[in-house]
Amino acid sequence: MDNTWLEKGVELRMGGLQRYRLVYHWKNPDGSINWFNFLTGGSYYNLIGVLLVVSFLVLLVMLYKHDTAILVECCNACQNSLASSIASPIGITFP
Numbered sequence: 001m002d003n004t005w006l007e008k009g010v011e012l013r014m015g016g017l018q019r020y021r022l023v024y025h026w027k028n029p030d031g032s033i034n035w036f037n038f039l040t041g042g043s044y045y046n047l048i049g050v051l052l053v054v055s056f057l058v059l060l061v062m063l064y065k066h067d068t069a070i071l072v073e074c075c076n077a078c079q080n081s082l083a084s085s086i087a088s089p090i091g092i093t094f095p
Contacts, residue, residue, distance in 0.1 A: 024042030028034050040047040 022042070024037040026034055026038040036042070040050060
């Protein structure tokens with residue numbers, strides 16, 4: 001009998017609807033963490049999916065930071081021009 005699946009920590013379990021599925025354990029029998037199975041679920045396709053989701057989230061955070069920086073610059077410019085246009089006719093100057 002071929003025990004390579006057992007050595008890798010993969011077992012066959014009965015899932016829902018009377019179907020079998022492979023279970024990739026994230027802990028090795030000695031108690032250490034199997035990082036490949038922990039991050040990917042035991043598949044390179046899952047690894048690609050995880051990388052795509054993480055890169056999409058990083059891109060969203062970068063775009064959000066960029067847009068809020070532009071908004072802050074715009075609000076500061078509008079606030080300064082509004083304050084100077086109101087204060088100039090009555091003789092108030094800002095440092």
